[in-house]
Amino acid sequence: MAKELVSLQLLPPQFHIPRHFIALSSPSTLNLRPKPPQNPIFIRRATTQSHRHKTSNDDDAIPANEVKTIAKFKSRHNYIRVIEVSRKTEHPLAGSRLLLLDNPGNIHSISFLLKTLTDSYFDVFATLPPIIPPGPIGVLGFGAGSTARLILELYPPEITVHGWEIDPCVIDVGREYFGLSKLERDHKDRIFINIGDALNASVKTGFSGILVDLFSEGSVIEELQDPKVWKSLKSRLRKRGRIMVNVGGRCVEAEDSERDGDLVMEETLKAMSQVFGDKLFVLTLGNGNDSSLALTGDLPDLDAWKKRLPLPELRSFVDMWKPFTKFRLKY
Template sequence: MSKELVSLQFLRPPPLHNHRPLSTLNLRPKPPQNPIYLRRTTTTPHRSKTSSSDDGIPSNEVKTIAKFKSRHNYIRVIEVSRKSNHPLAGSRLLLLDNPGNIHSISFLLKTLTDSYFDVFATLPPIIPPGPIGILGFGAGSTARLILELYPPEITIHGWEIDPCVIDVGREYFGLSKLERDHKDRIFINIGDALEASVKTGFSGILVDLFSKGSVIKELQDPKVWESLKCRLSKRGRIMVNVGGRCVEAEDSERDGDLVMEETLKAMRRVFGDKLFVLTLGNGNDSSVALTGDLPDLDAWKKRLPRRELSSYVDMWKPYTEFRLS
């Protein structure tokens, strides 16, 4: 009998085939964020020409803590053993939708996640004072980074459509403690994130909105970006997880790259040349978009609270120079 492995692939994940027998776990952060699904080790996975081989770990090093369906999501919480020889070792992951995209990451022994959540955490130094909105709150990975890394004058207003996701965050991801420790800095709203607003306007908006394994369709509509732009304060910025080929959608027609391109095109119609893109994983992982003029990069780096975050600053490219590899 072949040894059962958990296969975690970050660059180019194979497609989901529900008709195959289930016995091996494939993890990919959403985009890190990437989906998780089961597959036999005897099955040869599809690979693109530039993909690397999967990193396998024994399945007994992955533990399922919770698994259930809510009105909006198929929710799973898993832990990867600290003994695992993998970047996700020691992490707890929130997986949503059938493919199992990772929507939140929490490590027991470290703060940073080595994912797009860390990119989100570089936003505060380049926006004016004021509240930050997180649209698509998940279990609170982005909020935790910002609240723990930045001074108390920064406040977070989060929106999540699924109350069960917030419950999971409080139960398994330390969100209750985060709310207690920062009770005057974090405000969680249950409802449609596209209706999010605060009286003063947001100094920054972080957008991480996925449904059924894909960037939501509304974000391919320029009118939605025009509406979000109007909710910014003067010199405010928006940073967006626009996904990419690492995202596994339930609908096979919602190709990650194509959805990302359509989302960026919609943003370009609203923000013009003030649109920049950063891609992780040599073009094979998540892409993040940023609005506004490109800041002074050296000044940006100096204001970051952790040196490790500075590596992302040099990765931004104008949208006009952005090309998929």
């Protein structure tokens, strides 16, 4: 682990996670409503006022004896925590390992021991490979490797992943606690991790697809509200290449109260629309209180897209894309 680790105080006795973090569905349905890993895990404090996403139902809290803190330290870029949620708890995150970043405790990676899918927007990212040309996929904002794992495990070996992460400590945590080292060994010719500014990401042959998941201090980074940045990213795509983006939403809890999740999402989409025009689509998860994703390019043939997806659970996302011109915020 990096030299910058410092010890911190123990966490309070209970974790509070909003009920709407993941809307569960029965195994026979595909109506998944994932929440984004940026959604905070709230820590219950009796002396503080209710958080804007916090509910009063005690069922949303996970007792301390069902949550294990594995690592906790500060790096140059982040306040990093790794926790495990007991498989015995009655909660959607039961059996998961979570990477928390930023002071609010935003979730940036999710891993389940006994299943591949994450029931989060990472699963939407995993639908990109069938609708892009052959070639490398860039993951900007690599985290502990949740997106890379899905792509490498679900798709054939000709697909490669090139990830960028600004914080080397996050990669250390991924290797130590999220199986990233094993993923690199098992797919040594398919995964390439770069430490540095993701907005400088490039490969000589151009990307067939780019997955953008860039947050800082609990908010979509400011650069993504600049059309020039999207024009630059577009120039690094191969012909018929696409970009899929986590643009956040009201569920995203920023450290700066002026960085409202909905407004930042809207400004990000507007910046993208100046570059991609009517070739921009939006998918909103859940009931409008969850995260949204953006997709560039012409809308693919939906039936063909579904047939090429490796798991039936992913097909429900295909019908959820709407043109940005018809996208409306649900205030």
